[in-house]
Amino acid sequence: MLVVQQLSHTFLSGTEPTQVLSGIDFRVEKGEMVALLGSSGSGKSTLLNLMAGLMKPTEGSILIAGRNIEKMNENDLAVFRRSHIGFIFQSYELIPHLTVRENVELPLVFQGVKGKVRRERAISLLSRVGLAGKTELFPSQLSGGQQQRVSIARSLITEPAVVFADEPTGNLDTKTEEEIIDLLIELNMGHGITFVIVTHEHEVARRTKRIIQLRDGRLVDPDIQAGEGA
Numbered sequence: 001m002l003v004v005q006q007l008s009h010t011f012l013s014g015t016e017p018t019q020v021l022s023g024i025d026f027r028v029e030k031g032e033m034v035a036l037l038g039s040s041g042s043g044k045s046t047l048l049n050l051m052a053g054l055m056k057p058t059e060g061s062i063l064i065a066g067r068n069i070e071k072m073n074e075n076d077l078a079v080f081r082r083s084h085i086g087f088i089f090q091s092y093e094l095i096p097h098l099t100v101r102e103n104v105e106l107p108l109v110f111q112g113v114k115g116k117v118r119r120e121r122a123i124s125l126l127s128r129v130g131l132a133g134k135t136e137l138f139p140s141q142l143s144g145g146q147q148q149r150v151s152i153a154r155s156l157i158t159e160p161a162v163v164f165a166d167e168p169t170g171n172l173d174t175k176t177e178e179e180i181i182d183l184l185i186e187l188n189m190g191h192g193i194t195f196v197i198v199t200h201e202h203e204v205a206r207r208t209k210r211i212i213q214l215r216d217g218r219l220v221d222p223d224i225q226a227g228e229g230a
């Protein structure tokens with residue numbers, strides 16, 4: 001599903017080259033829910049940007065659904081990203097002048113899917129994330145947790161191979177954070193959605209079945225991780 005092989009990345013933008021990731025190797029199988037845990041500056045955003053195809057790595061490869069994304073050109077990558085990768089952001093990134101339902105439909109508009117089909121799929125997903133009665137409201141009329149539910153529904157509408165969630169509960173209080181993680185777990189267990197959740201919060205990571213930990217741009221050995229958690 002997602003395979004990261006010998007991935008390294010060096011930024012050349014400053015006065016000196018900065019190596020931010022070195023020799024990253026892991027795979028995430030279909031239907032897994034994995035936390036990518038690391039403190040500030042450990043390289044999480046860089047790794048996420050590489051896996052999402054937003055930057056090219058200096059070394060190594062990334063396969064999603066069997067395709068090498070670092071070898072694709074800009075156009076192919078944009079099309080691939082739209083249909084195979086879902087995104088959930090810390091700050092929801094909803095469009096304020098579109099209704100909840102229209103926000104969820106949007107990825108299908110770009111794919112040229114007909115209005116009726118889009119609407120039905122969006123309404124069904126919104127009911128799955130607990131927002132059945134809110135479809136015609138605007139994002140500003142919802143709480144933060146509800147807005148994140150909209151963004152979760154939007155991330156799923158193209159039936160992507162993998163959904164990347166970048167600090168999905170970063171803007172939420174503890175209770176709402178738990179509810180959102182509960183929802184992600186339910187979508188994973190009940191519908192087999194593959195999630196990679198990027199977080200610096202141990203509480204969030206602990207709720208997933210598997211934790212991949214980054215420290216100073218390298219993966220922490222799983223045996224060491226297990227020892228640290230004990």
Ligand SMILES: Nc1ncnc2c1ncn2[C@@H]1O[C@H](COP(=O)(O)OP(=O)(O)OP(=O)(O)O)[C@@H](O)[C@H]1O
Nearest residue numbers: 011013018020038039040041042043044045046047
């Ligand atoms: N464009 C860039 N040019 C040079 N260095 C960069 C660039 N982007 C990030 N870095 C450096 O790479 C390192 C990792 O940054 P990154 O944003 O990936 O970490 P992070 O784990 O996501 O941190 P945070 O949780 O604070 O967002 C940092 O030391 C950062 O200064």
